[in-house]
Amino acid sequence: MxxxxxxxxxxxxxxxxxxxxxxxxxxxxxxxxxxYRRWTPMVVATTALGGIAYMADFSIGAGIALTHGTGNALIAIAVAAAVIFVTGLPLAYYGARYNIDLDLITRGSGFGYYGSVLTSVIFASFTFIFFALEGSIMAQGLELGLGLPLWLGYLVSTLMVIPLVIYGMKALSRLQVWTTPVWLLLMVAPLVYLIAQDPGTVDRFLSYAGTDGEGGVNTAAVLLGAGVCLSLIAQIGEQIDYLRFMPPRTEANKRTWWTAVVMAGPGWVVLGALKQAIGVFLAVYVLSAIGPAAATEPIQQFRGAFDAMMPSWLVVPLAVALVVISQIKINVTNAYSGSLAWTNSFTRVTGHYPGRMIFVLVNLGFALALMEADMFSFLNSILSFYSNCAIAWVVTVATDILVNKYVLKLSPRTPxxxxxxxxxxxPVGVVAFVASSGLSIALYFHLFGDTLQPYSPVAAVVIAFVLTPLMAILTKGKYxxxxxxxxxxxxxxxxxxxxxxxxxxxxxxxxxxxxxxxxxxxxxxxxxxxxxxxxxxxxxxxxxxxx
Known part of the structure; x- marks a missing residue:
């Protein structure tokens, strides 16, 4: 031709x-x-990292620590971060190198054209679950600062992102770059002040034993905590929604290019783990003042921290400002990425493109329903269940890239x-994903006994890692x-x-x-x-x- x-x-x-x-x-x-990709590597990286300004990390860390103690919480956070980093690196590289999102990567990495609809739904669910979580945190801030009832705060936090998410990468890059310095200052300053003014807070933080009565480091507690943290493994999909706009890698820019990819790809979890650890610290710090129920609320954590370092009239406004900035930064990303995932699935299944804005509204509708159902009160249960599916997906795709493409050479290297x-x-990815998520969920719901229940996230990792290359060998890569x-x-x-x-x-x-x-x-x-x-x-x- x-x-x-x-x-x-x-x-x-x-x-x-x-x-x-x-x-x-x-x-x-x-x-x-x-x-279209006119941004420098570092602008893309800054935009991508702006999307992890969510406050959920503080709640996740606090929830684990209040139950299992600081030692178990910190080890759980570290274990989850290691898994997320290792699995996220090949995905981030493929997204940045070949300029495609995680759904397009998934199609050619073991799932097939329609098979990846399964994982698109998993990712879309991630976006509205975490939108609901962040919206709940913002509503708590609006209730404290403005006296808005929670139901109205949920509605406000949902509707306010619609004008911001209508446009794509151009608008989001400006928003994230300009708000990130303010967000970092408000998050880090109180922690530094508390440690400098009262070093004893560190000892109280490290010695906190939790409410489960176990004391010391316990394997089951660590794995249960890691399972909650691993629900964030799907965050790499949102990072790749930005990384796909990286410029071409050349000899001239390869060092900056790789720095940006690692920092904004799997590197997001370094900051995420730090935020979870800060959440543990702040929860222990304010626990005696506000009680265990409110100690997991970021607005209360930062209210307590700001109260120690500035005039009382400034405490609530600053705490509310931090929560609102964080919610806007992450929830425009959640709404944007979720709309891409839903649109992608719908278009493939039906052959019709209804417009991304329709699925922005669909995603926000799901999130608002979860908020009104008070999902924040059973946060850890939702995240623990969800993490089994997210782990199975991400580990399957990462294993296909690392093992099936580069070691076994049964999967085409170019996506x-x-x-x-x-x-x-x-069948390579679909079987590995279904078996891994199904068996790990069965473990989580005690179908194999109470002893094995904490090991559901480990099972999800191991089964996906073993079955993905095994299926490629059995099928000889023909599909x-x-x-x-x-x-x-x-x-x-x-x-x-x-x-x-x-x-x-x-x-x-x-x-x-x-x-x-x-x-x-x-x-x-x-x-x-x-x-x-x-x-x-x-x-x-x-x-x-x-x-």
């Missing part, structure tokens, strides 16, 4: 103007082209996400690629291994796209983009399987 014939438009049903306009704003469901190039379902040739002579990657910036026009929506987002059309002597393939309900453009 010649270049001229590939560029010749052919008669076909046009894509909707809505789909074209919206997906070109932030490349929803698409490869992010080089022409593939386009319809027609992939099998509908790849990864339905085709190896997409009908376009131009290579997918340039000489530096970056996705090619060569553009062609899609003959359906008549827009130019870069090479990785395109395939040849099955029925016309032309080229079609990935979204038009996804919305092709009759399969008119989808290339046949290689015989």
């Amino acid at each position: 010649t270049t001229e014939s590939r560029l010749t438009p052919a008669p076909s049903k046009p894509a909707t103007d809505q789909a074209t306009k919206e997906t070109l704003e932030d490349y929803t469901l698409r490869f992010a082209p080089r022409s 593939e996400f386009r319809r027609g190039m992939l099998y509908a379902v790849n 990864y690629l339905r085709r190896t040739d997409d009908g376009i002579a131009e290579p997918l990657l340039d000489a530096d291994g970056n996705p090619s910036a060569v553009t062609y026009d899609c003959h359906v929506c008549r827009q130019p796209y870069e090479r990785p987002d395109l395939t040849a059309c099955a029925t016309h002597d032309a080229i079609v983009c990935s979204l038009c393939l996804s919305t092709d309900t009759v399969g008119d453009h989808v290339l046949p399987a290689t015989t």
Whole structure:
């Protein structure tokens, strides 16, 4: 097929103007082209790290410590952070190197074109669960500072992010860059002050034994705590929603590029673990003053900390400001990433693109329902259950990249996400994920006895890590690629291994796209983009399987 014939438009049903306009704003469901990725590595990293300004870490750390004691809580936090970092690194690299989000990575890393719908729903659930958690924390702040009843605070915290999340990466990058310094100052200053003014707070913090009466370090307590922390493993998906906009890696920028990828990819968990440890410290500090029930509320933690270092008239306004800034920073990310996940799943299953804004509202609706149901009061139970599914997904994909691609070489190293190039379902990832999440959930609900219940997160990790390469060996890697040739002579990657910036026009929506987002059309002597393939309900453009 010649270049001229590939560029010749052919008669076909046009894509909707809505789909074209919206997906070109932030490349929803698409490869992010080089022409759009104008940010430096450090701007992308700062934007990505702005998305982890959530206050949930303080509640998570506090909840674990109040039950199991400081020693068990700190070890649990460290164990979870290690798992999250190791599994997050290959995912962050693939997102930044090949400019695709975690759903597109998942498709070609063991799940198949439709198989990854399972994990898209898991990720979407992550976004509205944590939106609800952050919204609850903000509502607590609004109740303390403005006297708003909680139900109204939940509504305010939900509605206020809608104007901010309508736009994509351009708007979010500005918001995150400008608010991050203020957020860091308000978070770190009280901790430094308390330790400097009263070193005895450190001894009380380290000696706190918790309410479970065990005392000392206990394996079951550590694993139960780690299970709660590991619910955050899916955060790497939100980090990659930003990292996919990284510029190409070159000899000139490779050191900065790698620094940004590690810092904003798996490196988010370093700050996350630190926040959880601070949550433990602040909970122990304010415990005697406000009681165990309120000690897990970040607004009360920081109210107590600010009260020790500044005039009383300034305490509540500053605590509320910290909570509001944090909630806005993270919940625009939750709403944005959740809308991408829902839209992606819906478009693949139905062949219709309804618009990302519809799923912003859907995600917010789920979150508001959880808030009104008072999810904050049973936070650890929700996160412990959810973490089993999140762990199974992330470990399966990370194992496919590290082991199946680089060690066994049964999985194609260059990621593939386009319809027609992939099998509908790849048993490698789907079987590993279903078995891992199913068995670990069974453990969590005591179906194998009380003794094994704390080990459900460990089971999720081990089963996914073992089954993923085992399934690849058993299937001989035959279900990864339905085709190896997409009908376009131009290579997918340039000489530096970056996705090619060569553009062609899609003959359906008549827009130019870069090479990785395109395939040849099955029925016309032309080229079609990935979204038009996804919305092709009759399969008119989808290339046949290689015989």
